[in-house]
Amino acid sequence: MRFSLRSSLSTLSVLATLSKQAKSSSCSYVDGNYYCDETSVVVYNNVGFSSSYNDVTAMDESSCSCSTSSTSFSGTLSPFDEELSVHIRGPIQLKQFGVYYPSASTSYKKREVDEEEPCEETITTRKHAHKRDVAVEYVEVTATVYVNANGETITTSITPQTTTTAAGEQNVASPVEHEASAVSSSYTVVSTVLSGTTTAGASSTSTTTSATSTASTVAGAWERVAYYTPGSATNVTFMNHQGGSGSGVWSTCFGNSLSYASSDGKSCASSSTVLDDVTLTSDYEVVMFSADECSGQNGDCGYYREGIPAFHGFGGKYKIFVFEFLMPSDTDGSNSNQDMPAIWLLNAKIPRTEQYGSCSCWESGCGEMDLFEILSAGSNDLISHIHDGQGSGSEDYFQRPTSSSMKAAVIFNGEDGSIHIVEVSDDFGSTLSEDTVNGWLEQTGSTVSL
Structure with a gap:
């Protein structure tokens, strides 16, 4: 989630909003955003x-400047098949999180964390006012190799990458895509056919409707790889933006970097520490990555800021994030995002x-997806947006x-290029059955066609 006003709504987005208004007399306009009907499902198609x-x-x-290079992407869920980091902002109490x-x-190994060490000082992270009426441009994907239910290798090839792990540790088939040499530890899927892509500059219309589900179903169970x-x-590695005291870095040019989060989520730690049973208050943010460390500068994570703890996010066109959370009211304060909780995903x-x-x-559109976000202080209406x-x-x-807590699943379905955000009541066990996931995919509600 970014906290800056970048641009006005695109013409297509305005047309989509007008279309929605015409269909529902219950829509209200609050602080620059439309709110229409309560739902338990939001589905994004043609992502x-x-x-x-x-x-x-x-x-x-020395110059407070950045160098960049153009990175191309393509795929049924691009750019959201790239590695994603998971962000939560208070007031929020996270009861469960899983991937x-x-x-x-492939088996996953729990990464042991060191005992928390106190930070020497606190450095304030830069914050910005946030508006939600923007649509960004552009967006990448790396090669993905899968093995289907019949044991056949299926590849969507653009720019392959290889997973790297620290010496002596078990190889983790994690958030990153694999080369053909790693087929034995790939994920089982039904198909990786690319379809429904839109070239840059092509005309399209984005609409929101309530419709019968036409989602592709999935075959087989799903394995929990992070919890x-x-x-x-x-x-799972917990971070925040307190770099410069305890872990991470700070500079006058770029401010606070990522740092390990302490067990309360509000301050920094010098090593990886698990979040306790805490309620983050307004404006505090915790970021979750995998426990798979990046191999080094310009390695398997690409470039990252020097001096930070750097970890992989969660990648791939077939993945499910699950959450159980509360967002209690928090009126005791005057933060820039007072009583405005949120859960969102960013390109890692x-x-x-x-x-x-x-x-x-x-800014060039590598991808943000707001899953559950309050945009007006004290509101009880959580809305969702995609930014690319x-x-x-x-x-x-x-x-x-x-x-009382809410459970939700976010299903990235590379079969048909859709993302489903679904309120659920199921348990989040070590596996999810085919029937459970297909049941989520078949739920209907608000549908957004990109």
Whole structure:
């Protein structure tokens, strides 16, 4: 989630909003955003397209400038098949978080965390006022190799990458895509056929409707590869923006970098620490990556800011994020985002460079997806948006869970290029059955066609 006003709504987005208004007399306009009907499902269709974005290749502290190069992408879910970081902002209490991939033989190893060490000082992270009426341009994908249910290798090839792990540790089939040499630890999927791509500059219309589900179903169970409950985590690294004291770095040019988050989520730690059973208050943010460390500058994570703890996000066109959370009211304060909780996803390259500034690929459209976001202080209406070259969002809203927790699943379906945000009641076990996931995919509600 970015906190800066970048541009006005595109013409297509305005047309989509007018279309929605015409269909529902219940829509209201609050602080620059439309709110229409309560929903338990938001589905984004036709997500992937082909274009490019400006990838950061260097950050120069002496001149306070960045170097970039153009990175092309294409795919049914691009750019959201790239590695993603997961962000939560208070007031919020996270009860569960998990990531699932289609089942495979690969096992995941829990990364032990060192005992928390106190920070020497606190450095204020730069914040910005936030507006939600923007649509950005451009967006990449790397090669993905899968093995289908019949044991056949299926490849969508653009720019292959290889997973690297620290010496002596178990190889982790993680958030990053694999080369053909890693087929034995790939994920099982039904198909990787590319379809429905939109070339840069092509005309398209984004609309929000309530319709019968036409989502492609998936075959097989899904394996949990990352999981958190308060005080315990497997393959999850917790960070915030307190770099410069304890971990990470700070500079007058680029401010605070990523740092390890302490167990309260509000301050920094010198090593990886698990988040406790805490309620983050307004404006505090925690970022979640995998526990798979980047191999080094310009390695398997590409470029990242020097001196930071750098970890992989969660990549691939077939993945599921699950959450259980509360968003209680918080009126005791005067923060820039007072009583405005949110859960969102970013291209993991953004926080590894400069999340709150111009030195990242965000402005050129490498991808942001707001899953559950309050845009007006004290509101109980959570809405969702996508920010890339096809940026759009739903004017229908989820009810904010202020007193009892809400469970939700976010399903990235590379089969048909859709992303489903679904309120659910199921348990988040070590596996998710085919029937459970297909049941989520078949739920209907608000549909946004990009």
